[in-house]
Amino acid sequence: MINGILCFQHINLSNGANMIFMKFKAILGKRFWLLYMVVFTLPMYMRLNNYLLGAYIIVGLLHLFFRIKKINIRTLKAGWPIFGFFILGIMGSFYGTTFLNGFKLLEKYWAFLLLPLLMLTDKNEYSKRREDIFLSLVLGSAATLIICYGNLIYEMVSRNEPISYFFRWRHLGHQFTEIADTHPTYLGVFVVISIVFMFTSNKMGNAIKLPLILFFLFGLFQLASRIALFLAILFLMLLVFNRTKKQWALLVFLSLGIVVGILVFKKMGSKYVKDRLFTVESALNDKRFQRWDASYEIFKENPFFGVGFSQIESIRHDKYMEYGFEVAARQDLNAHNQFLEFLSRNGVVGGFVYVCSLGFLLLLSMYRRDYLFSLIFFVFIMANVSESMLVRIKGIEFFAIFATLFLCGFNQKTLEKE
Structure with missing residues (x-):
């Protein structure tokens, strides 16, 4: 009798343990939904996005x-x-500083290690979800613009501003995106990539794509990001050059959106937005290009391994003051050029890794005729001419996720046979 009771209890305990284990496995199976939420929040609130990234x-x-x-x-x-890039992070973090401080500096660079580790060890499952991951970015970019425009309208109504104020500096660029805790250029890059994806996706019908494209293009003008607008126009020119026939409706809407955006902002935009977006002088006189000299000087003084992460801000601050860039010194602005950023932080080693990594990904995507990723890597490289996206968590996270997603569909053995 006692043995029977014990046996019954053992069976119940085993069943209970199995049920708990099965529920735990079901939770682990939700990791893809966590990734979708990470990508969805990538264009917006940094803290929320970081919490979701940590959970994933x-x-x-x-x-x-x-x-x-x-x-x-x-x-x-x-x-x-x-x-x-994670190896560069280790080199730069622990160079010329204590172990504890170096470990702290390394914090945001862990994504370069952990995200490829998680995705490449389950590459087939992630490859199947490629379009869903891109769709998350499209929806996240749209949601971010809706938040920004909602705040813009609220501010105009509460201040009783005329409609002409819609295109003034207080509702453009950083002022426009501040409510969503994001950078206008980064959001602009995500929007352009979303547009590129919509041209290649069969999951979304034209009834959704067409209004979204117009909304995204109008948002690009509101962001006042020259590089994002330049990339959108470049993408349009590429489509025209290739004489895209299957997507003619999308091509018409893309052209229409850019033309209407230019006309509206030319007509109703403030002097600030007109000068910023429509004059060559504004682009050529951008002080970020002048600041490149400071970063290049740092590289020349420390050519092999750079100055590391712990010293870069103080050394660059001194250089900015030496060159008379007081505003840049006060705001601790980075190089605004990813190649120069790596040269100054990690020396020639950093520049070499950057060129080899991005060059390899671009050439491999072209060789494999994966034109979606070819365009994405091209957009990313172009954006890094005037930004240092791989030293900011949003840029690091974006690159680690989408570059790994591309590599999940890469078969070394197949490539060797070819």
């Missing part, structure tokens, strides 16, 4: 732990273009 990494690592015996470690070799 924790759940992903637990999932990795429970299937560790099934993992083919050789799949990680494909991730070298991303892992290389």
Whole structure:
């Protein structure tokens, strides 16, 4: 009798443990939804996005732990273009500082290691969800613009401003995106990539794509990001050059959106927006180009391994003051050029890794005729001419996720046979 009771209790305990384990596995299976939320919030609130990123990494690592015996470690070799930036992060973080401070400086660069680790060890599953991940970015970009425009309208109504104020400096650029805690150029890059994706996707019908394209293009003018607008126009020229026939409706709407945007902002925009977006002098006189000299001087003085992460701000501050860039010194502005950023932080080693990694990804995507990613890598490289996206968490996160997503569809053995 006692043995029977004990046996019954053992069965109940086993069933209970199995149920808990199955529920735990079901939670781990939700990691893709966490990733979708990470990408959705990528264009907006940084703190929320960081919390979601942390949750995704924790759940992903637990999932990795429970299937560790099934993992083919050789799949990680494909991730070298991303892992290389983590190595640069280690070099720069611990150079010329204490271990504790170096570990703190390394914090945001862990994404270069952990995201490829999670995705490449389960590459087939992530490849299947490629379009869903891109769709999350499209929806996130649209939601961010809606938040910004909602705040803009609220401010105009509460201040009883005339409609002409819609296009004044207080509702453009950084002032426009401040409510969503995001950078106008970064949001502009995400919007352009969203437009590029919509041209290649079959998941979204034209009834959704067409108004979204117009909304995104109008948003690009409101962001007042020259590089984002330039990339959108360049993409339009590429489509015209290729004589796209299947997507003629989208091509018409893209052209219409850019032309209408130019006419509206030319007619109703303030002097600030007209000078910023429509004059060559404004682009040529941008002080960020003049500040490049300061970063290049830092590189020349420390050519091999740079000055590291702990000293770069103080050294660059002194250089800015020496060159008379007092505003840049007060605001601790970075190089606003990713190549120069790596040269000054990590020396020639950093510049070499940057060129090799981005060049490899671009050339491989072209070789594999993955034109969506070819355009994405091109957009990213162009954006980094005037921005340093790989030293900001949003840029790091974007690159780590989407570059790894591209590599998830990359088969080394197939490439070798070709």
